[in-house]
Amino acid sequence: MSIFYFIVCQYIEQYFPSEVIFCIVFVFNTSNYVFMEKMQKLEMMDKILRELEDLKNSQTSVLKKISQIEAENINLGISMLDQSLPDVHESIDKGIESVSDLSEKFQAYRDKFSRDNKLEEEPVTGS
Numbered sequence: 001m002s003i004f005y006f007i008v009c010q011y012i013e014q015y016f017p018s019e020v021i022f023c024i025v026f027v028f029n030t031s032n033y034v035f036m037e038k039m040q041k042l043e044m045m046d047k048i049l050r051e052l053e054d055l056k057n058s059q060t061s062v063l064k065k066i067s068q069i070e071a072e073n074i075n076l077g078i079s080m081l082d083q084s085l086p087d088v089h090e091s092i093d094k095g096i097e098s099v100s101d102l103s104e105k106f107q108a109y110r111d112k113f114s115r116d117n118k119l120e121e122e123p124v125t126g127s
Contacts (some may be wrong), residue, residue: 001116038117052103059096066092 066089073081114120 042046042110042114042117042119045106045113049103049107049110052099053107056096056099056103059099061114063089063092063096 066085069081070085070089094100
């Protein structure tokens with residue numbers, strides 16, 4: 001910081017040697033800014049992971065409802081439901097698998113980002 005201050009003040013004194021000049025220099029510590037930016041990215045990734053988990057839970061709930069409808073239709077025997085519900089069930093099941101796979105891959109991505117940027121605190125070991 002002092003080197004930067006000295007260079008700026010030398011530059012000002014060179015062009016205004018006889019003037020009384022007050023030199024105010026603002027130096028931003030960009031390393032903290034970058035760290036905060038990375039922390040914000042990590043927090044956003046954590047939020048996305050929670051949302052993916054919520055999505056998976058919602059799809060699981062939908063799958064349970066479809067199973068319930070299929071069970072109730074056993075007594076009714078409506079052929080339209082017999083024909084369509086298995087396809088819907090399979091579609092939702094594939095959606096759950098897709099979201100689970102995406103969540104696992106994104107978790108690995110998030111963990112690598114955290115390690116690469118040294119954002120996780122090391123566990124404290126003490127005696």
